[in-house]
Amino acid sequence: MQWICSPYEPSRYATNLRHDKLTNMLVWDSAPGQSVLIVQTPFGQSAVKRMTAICRSLSGMPGLPNQYTEVAGDSWIIAVSAADKLRNKGCPLNGCASTYTVFSYSIEDDVCRIYEPEERVKLFVQASIPMDIRIDIAQECRRKGIGFWGKSTPTGFYSITFPKELAGGYVDGDLQFRVGDFMIPVTSQMLAQRTVFIKSERKPAVVSQNPGLRIAD
Amino acid sequence: MSFSITCPYCFGVMKDNEVLFRSEKVNAGECELLPDNFLDTADFIANYHEDDKDEILKGLKDWDFFLEREDEKYEEFWKKFVRTTEVNPADEKLGITPYRRPILDPSVSEHCRFLKIQPDKSFFIRDSDGMVSGIELKTGEVCHRRVCKHCHNPLPAAYGKQPxxxxxxxxxxxxxxxxxxxxxxxxxxxxxxxxxxxxxxxxxxxxxxxxxxxxxxxxxxxxxxxxxxxxxxxxxxxxxxxxxxxxxxxxxxxxxxxxxxxxxxxxxxxxxxxxxxxxxxxxxxxxxxxxxxxxxxxxxxxxxxxxxxxxxxxxxxxxxxxxxxxxxxxxxxxxxxxxxxxxxxxxxxxxxxxxxxxxxxxxxxxxxxxxxxxxxxxxxxxxxxxxxxxxxxxxxxxxxxxxxxxxxxxxxxxxxxxxxxxxxxxxxxxxxxxxxxxxxxxxxxxxxxxxxxxxxxNEPVTTSAAAKIKCPVCGSEATSPLPAEEQIIKVRRFIWTEPIYVNRVCDNPDCRHKWEYIP
The missing domain is CATH 3.40.50.300 (P-loop containing nucleotide triphosphate hydrolases)
Incomplete structure (x- = not known):
């Protein structure tokens, strides 16, 4: 199949992409019967500017996927027909801390045309969905002494517990530990472990380098 | 049973049996009763001397009644707003100006001679709820275009039946x-x-x-x-x-x-x-x-x-x-x-x-x-x-x-x-x-x-309006802040008095309670 980026076609509009927090689905307005392509990119990055690259990376694919599929490195796409939109009341997310963009498309004679959004409404076709995460940092202590005379003393370690939902789609370095003047990147392996321990005299802080990851107090 | 109607234009109030009607029958051109050799009614009155003059004249006047004409009350209302904005595409196709249709007032005897008496012995046609909805001319036209009796502006169908x-x-x-x-x-x-x-x-x-x-x-x-x-x-x-x-x-x-x-x-x-x-x-x-x-x-x-x-x-x-x-x-x-x-x-x-x-x-x-x-x-x-x-x-x-x-x-x-x-x-x-x-x-x-x-x-609606402070004793919303010099009052406690800080007073003359309001 041939993949072509086409200019805006008013009769095939798709716009007003937004995240319905109650259903946790992406919803949008589109022309009656219009199928769309939802493109997921890193938080804050516009898919509109990447469409040419995405079209190039799609060449060789026999058709558009109806599940989220990775293309062009850090982008995922999913095709949603008008019937799917109606049945599912939108399109499910593929994780937070991402920007989603909606494009209309049409397939004719083995040519798939992906239509650019109208210049004026390029903000309307995307929705940036941050992820709010809560990271627990606790000082590890142990009890010395017996009974009433015992007391809890710090071990010199801090435990850092990551939320389970952070594992999917995480890019190494999005989060970092700040220990004094040192910045230590958090890796996917650390997230998979859920709880890590750091030896430090001062309580470490977790800092987000990804504006799509917001650390809740 | 009667319905009270408030005009949406002049806010005048009237009963449903007091509304007026615009005639569905509108005559145009020359009356056929006018003999050919006369220019108009005035010419006929001046120069016709036959025995049937009164009869013809009556017919001419009846014809003239149903001509389009300026409506003084209507024009007086719209003069305040430069001119009317009323349009009626159906009337435009007929070549009729809707607000120049003649007014029929069932309470005026001169108009009643054109109206057909209904089964309830009145001139009014009533709908299923009993509200006056129209009148009928003796020539068969049913007039449903109700207008306000004060300003002659149109009242929509069924207007006045509901709040x-x-x-x-x-x-x-x-x-x-x-x-x-x-x-x-x-x-x-x-x-x-x-x-x-x-x-x-x-x-x-x-x-x-x-x-x-x-x-x-x-x-x-x-x-x-x-x-x-x-x-x-x-x-x-x-x-x-x-x-x-x-x-x-x-x-x-x-x-x-x-x-x-x-x-x-x-x-x-x-x-x-x-x-x-x-x-x-x-x-x-x-x-x-x-x-x-x-x-x-x-x-x-x-x-x-x-x-x-x-x-x-x-x-x-x-x-x-x-x-x-x-x-x-x-x-x-x-x-x-x-x-x-x-x-x-x-x-x-x-x-x-x-x-x-x-x-x-x-x-x-x-x-x-x-x-x-x-x-x-x-x-x-x-x-x-x-x-x-x-x-x-x-x-x-x-x-x-x-x-x-x-x-x-x-x-x-x-x-x-x-x-x-x-x-x-x-x-x-x-x-x-x-x-x-x-x-x-x-x-x-x-x-x-x-x-x-x-x-x-489904939950309290966020409001930026200042919250109403109610009196805790009588519940009145009419409360006022107290000036600084009145914010310390002495309250008797057994054998001694105690100063208490208050900042709000109830304006209800039967209450006048004072208390400290904490937002």
Missing amino acids: VKFATVVGITGAGKTVYISQLLKNMPDYAANIGLTAVVNTANSRIFLDTNPIHPGMPLPDSTPEGYFQQPVFYQIVRETGENDRVTEMFVLYDVAGEVFVNPDQISRYAPYIEHSDGIVMLLDPLQFKQIHQLNGELQSLDETTAVLTAIHNIVSSGRSEQKCQIPIAVCISKVDLPEVQEVLGAKLCGMLKDDVYGVDSGDGFFLPIFNAERYNPIAKELSDFILHHERALAMQLRTNYSFYAFFAFTALGCEVGSGEKENGEPFKYPVGPILPKRIEEPIFWMFYRLGYIGT
Whole structure:
């Protein structure tokens, strides 16, 4: 199949992409019967500017996927027909801390045309969905002494517990530990472990380098 | 049984059997009774001397009665507003001016000779609810065009049978009032269904409004209302269930009034009744009035006029009693929020919320509950309130000081770019490029339904209005702060007195309780 980026076609509009927090689905307005392509990119990055690259990376694919599929490195796409939109009341997310963009498309004679959004409404076709995460940092202590005379003393370690939902789609370095003047990147392996321990005299802080990851107090 | 009708034009009150009617029968051209060799009736009277002169004259006078003519009361009403804005496409096709049709008054004996007596021995045709709906001429024409007996303006069919609520849409010229009303009317049945209500927008008046103010991609937008004119009110009905087998129908009347009239001393008295009788006000703010936005856009408008309009509205409603707040609910709405410069100033978070549709509260059986979805509205209200408080503090203070019930809304009636074109005669016009996707235009109306008690809410509605401080003893909302020198009072405790701090007093003369109010 041939993949072509086409200019805006008013009769095939798709716009007003937004995240319905109650259903946790992406919803949008589109022309009656219009199928769309939802493109997921890193938080804050516009898919509109990447469409040419995405079209190039799609060449060789026999058709558009109806599940989220990775293309062009850090982008995922999913095709949603008008019937799917109606049945599912939108399109499910593929994780937070991402920007989603909606494009209309049409397939004719083995040519798939992906239509650019109208210049004026390029903000309307995307929705940036941050992820709010809560990271627990606790000082590890142990009890010395017996009974009433015992007391809890710090071990010199801090435990850092990551939320389970952070594992999917995480890019190494999005989060970092700040220990004094040192910045230590958090890796996917650390997230998979859920709880890590750091030896430090001062309580470490977790800092987000990804504006799509917001650390809740 | 009689129905009390309040005219939506002059607010005169009358019973349903006191309304007048415009004749369906309109004569044109020359009367066939006039002999050929006479020019007109005057010529006939002067020069005809046969025995059948009286008979022919009577016939000529009856013919003349049904000629189109100027209606003095009607013209007197519309003279205040330059001229009438009444149109009737059906009459236009017949070549008849609707407001020049002869008036028939069943209480005038001279008119009664043309009327057919009905089975109930009156001249009135009544509908299934017993309300007077028409009269019948002896020549067979049934006249259903009711008009007010005071100003001779048309009353829509069935108007007066149900309770009526009046709402006024106010805004500066160009804020988008006509487009807003047109979009609201067109989509009202769908919007009402989302809050468990049924809207009926099939009055002739509403159909004419929609036909004369169409909103379609590529078609010119309605022109701004010329200065001094008064747009025809539009009517729609809302039906709601009040019990398993009961329902209530209410009529809503929407007025489109330019805000500038309230700051013009010459015009304020003409338009004041449309505020005095309002059960709710929708105030549209053109976003170009906000300093931050017009700095980006380059076009300079000002919110000064809006604050002046709010002061004028308050003065009208309070009749000069400046110590009283206006009790009419006022929905303060920022229109055209789809403009790129507006999006830039409002911010991504608020704009994301404004892109969303207004959702109803699902009852679980596929229908929606008669509930204002405050759960979805409150985050928007908070953002808008913060925006206005930080960027247009004078407006926020004006509202807080003078109005008891107000809320902020934002919407786009078109949801698309507006292009500029030129007609064949060189006249410029604006048109919506499309697709037309209005967003959240119904929300201020839903809030008004909530304030009027038609629907409930799923959580307390965020309000920026100053909270009413009630007396803890008698519950009166009429309370006042105490001056500093009266804030320490001595209270007797057994054999000694104790100073107590108080800062609030109840204004109820039978109570006069003093206490410390902690917000």
